[in-house]
Amino acid sequence: MGEDCAAALPANAWNWIAVWRRNYLAWKKVALASLLGNLADPMIYLFGLGFGLGMVVGRVDGTSYVAFLAGGMVATSAMTAATFETIYAAFARMHAQRTWEAILYTKLTLGDIVLGELAWAATKAFLAGTGIMIVAAILGYAAWPSILYALPVIALTGFAFASLAMIVTALAPSYDYFVFYQTLVLTPMLFLSGAVFPIDQLPGTFQEAARLLPLAHAIDLIRPAMLGRPAGSIGLHIGALCIYAVLPFFLSAALFRRRLMS
Amino acid sequence: MSKVAIDLTSVSKAYDDRIVVDGLSFNVAAGECFGLLGPNGAGKSTIARMVLGMTSPDAGKITVLGVPVPERARLARERIGVVPQFDNLDLEFTVRENLLVFGRYFGMSAREVEAVIPSLLEFARLESKAHARVSELSGGMKRRLTLARALINDPQLLVMDEPTTGLDPHARHLIWERLRSLLARGKTIILTTHFMEEAERLCDRLCVLERGRNIAEGRPHALIDELIGCEVIEIYGGDPHELQSLIRPYAHRIEVSGETLFCYAPDPEQVRVRLRERAGLRVLQRPPNLEDVFLRLTGREME
Numbered sequence: 001m002g003e004d005c006a007a008a009l010p011a012n013a014w015n016w017i018a019v020w021r022r023n024y025l026a027w028k029k030v031a032l033a034s035l036l037g038n039l040a041d042p043m044i045y046l047f048g049l050g051f052g053l054g055m056v057v058g059r060v061d062g063t064s065y066v067a068f069l070a071g072g073m074v075a076t077s078a079m080t081a082a083t084f085e086t087i088y089a090a091f092a093r094m095h096a097q098r099t100w101e102a103i104l105y106t107k108l109t110l111g112d113i114v115l116g117e118l119a120w121a122a123t124k125a126f127l128a129g130t131g132i133m134i135v136a137a138i139l140g141y142a143a144w145p146s147i148l149y150a151l152p153v154i155a156l157t158g159f160a161f162a163s164l165a166m167i168v169t170a171l172a173p174s175y176d177y178f179v180f181y182q183t184l185v186l187t188p189m190l191f192l193s194g195a196v197f198p199i200d201q202l203p204g205t206f207q208e209a210a211r212l213l214p215l216a217h218a219i220d221l222i223r224p225a226m227l228g229r230p231a232g233s234i235g236l237h238i239g240a241l242c243i244y245a246v247l248p249f250f251l252s253a254a255l256f257r258r259r260l261m262s
Numbered sequence: 263m264s265k266v267a268i269d270l271t272s273v274s275k276a277y278d279d280r281i282v283v284d285g286l287s288f289n290v291a292a293g294e295c296f297g298l299l300g301p302n303g304a305g306k307s308t309i310a311r312m313v314l315g316m317t318s319p320d321a322g323k324i325t326v327l328g329v330p331v332p333e334r335a336r337l338a339r340e341r342i343g344v345v346p347q348f349d350n351l352d353l354e355f356t357v358r359e360n361l362l363v364f365g366r367y368f369g370m371s372a373r374e375v376e377a378v379i380p381s382l383l384e385f386a387r388l389e390s391k392a393h394a395r396v397s398e399l400s401g402g403m404k405r406r407l408t409l410a411r412a413l414i415n416d417p418q419l420l421v422m423d424e425p426t427t428g429l430d431p432h433a434r435h436l437i438w439e440r441l442r443s444l445l446a447r448g449k450t451i452i453l454t455t456h457f458m459e460e461a462e463r464l465c466d467r468l469c470v471l472e473r474g475r476n477i478a479e480g481r482p483h484a485l486i487d488e489l490i491g492c493e494v495i496e497i498y499g500g501d502p503h504e505l506q507s508l509i510r511p512y513a514h515r516i517e518v519s520g521e522t523l524f525c526y527a528p529d530p531e532q533v534r535v536r537l538r539e540r541a542g543l544r545v546l547q548r549p550p551n552l553e554d555v556f557l558r559l560t561g562r563e564m565e
Contacts, residue, residue: 098350106367
């Protein structure tokens with residue numbers, strides 16, 4: 001049992017960096033296309049919904065709809081970027097490309113690899129979320145300098161969603177299963193977490209459920225920072241995101257150990 | 263350094279109800295090339311994975327480079343190089359980048375990796391390909407790069423799972439020649455193979471596996487002499503059973519495999535005389551090899 005745990009845990013605090021750097025090197029070769037891909041989708045939502053729907057709904061939560069939506073889209077883009085990196089790219093490295101297998105011939109443990117992949121997915125989420133935020137800020141939909149508080153939250157959001165997606169990656173027999181996670185988990189979360197409309201528009205039980213969702217916690221931190229308002233329950237939101245980042249990490253590492261090293 | 267590089271004692275492994283490795287014991291001395299020879303499904307790859315600590319045995323004891331595995335496999339792996347059955351190079355990276363990235367997994371600094379890259383490229387005969395993308399390399403070049411990658415941590419022991427499977431004969435010979443040069447440098451090699459020729463040419467000793475059991479072990483030529491010890495005549499193109507009764511008196515032993523009849527005869531000339539008046543037969547006389555050993559031990563051909 002001892003060796004089981006050792007293989008699933010990071011061997012030290014820095015081994016993961018080699019995995020992160022490997023992914024960074026691969027990304028550098030396609031950086032422009034990758035950034036455009038990460039930014040285009042949330043940007044289209046922001047402006048399509050923001051201006052189109054914004055004309056109909058008017059002011060929301062004491063601000064223009066675009067400004068309201070911007071915080072939701074920053075958090076959502078971090079969620080999407082982290083998730084897609086993990087369920088598609090990391091899955092490919094684990095499965096078809098056998099990159100993880102090669103890494104396991106070295107000093108690194110499975111825990112090191114998973115941590116490196118999470119850190120990398122969080123990095124991509126940070127780039128995507130920050131990109132949207134900069135665009136929103138340039139257009140005047142976000143308040144300087146309080147949006148700086150949103151930066152660490154975007155990274156943490158990326159980490160939490162990468163960690164959750166890592167469980168899906170560990171369990172999925174093939175790519176075909178990821179669509180279930182997208183349509184049954186992520187898309188409902190988008191509408192339950194207050195990304196596109198305020199949570200208080202939801203029926204009571206859904207509002208209760210929303211308190212548990214990581215995206216809701218992320219938005220509750222990012223939106224006030226972008227609107228230049230004080231955020232409430234900061235400790236609770238950060239704590240919730242940390243739990244979503246840490247627990248699935250250990251669970252997924254244990255699942256990978258069973259999958260790859262039995 | 264310990265004299266024994268790998269020691270397996272009564273190792274067993276089953277997946278669900280299927281026994282893959284069954285009470286296997288063998289040891290590999292430092293500096294030798296040891297082969298695990300057997301057909302697909304004999305448990306070779308599972309044994310290689312267990313030696314690396316990537317799979318835990320259900321029972322038995324494994325020691326690699328003096329370290330218990332899988333308990334302290336990470337320590338052992340620092341001194342092991344691995345050539346896997348399926349290439350797992352980073353295809354989007356150049357040859358050089360692959361080595362750089364892999365060196366980092368061993369905690370090597372960029373400077374340390376840079377220092378060994380020229381000699382690794384020279385060893386792999388890839389000097390001119392340093393900046394080529396791996397996806398542009400031929401199968402043989404990829405294998406050589408995998409071999410160079412396995413040497414980046416200057417390992418004492420190389421674990422190779424089917425190192426030449428899927429290569430054309432020219433590329434295969436080049437790999438064999440490279441492996442012999444590693445043995446000359448004092449490296450220990452354990453390799454799995456289902457190529458008899460590979461086992462015969464490279465291995466100091468080998469263990470013949472069938473269904474996870476060690477059915478014979480020794481030096482290739484000692485095994486051949488001991489278990490066969492005479493010329494072999496292969497006969498095709500007739501009714502094997504009828505031919506069998508015809509040449510039985512002159513043969514040590516006769517094996518039928520598919521449409522081929524293998525006749526082990528101390529005096530092959532007598533057998534040939536008996537077959538001379540038969541039209542349409544193809545008769546091939548040759549020295550015995552490991553293929554015959556396997557056929558003798560298992561009653562079937564390897565592939």
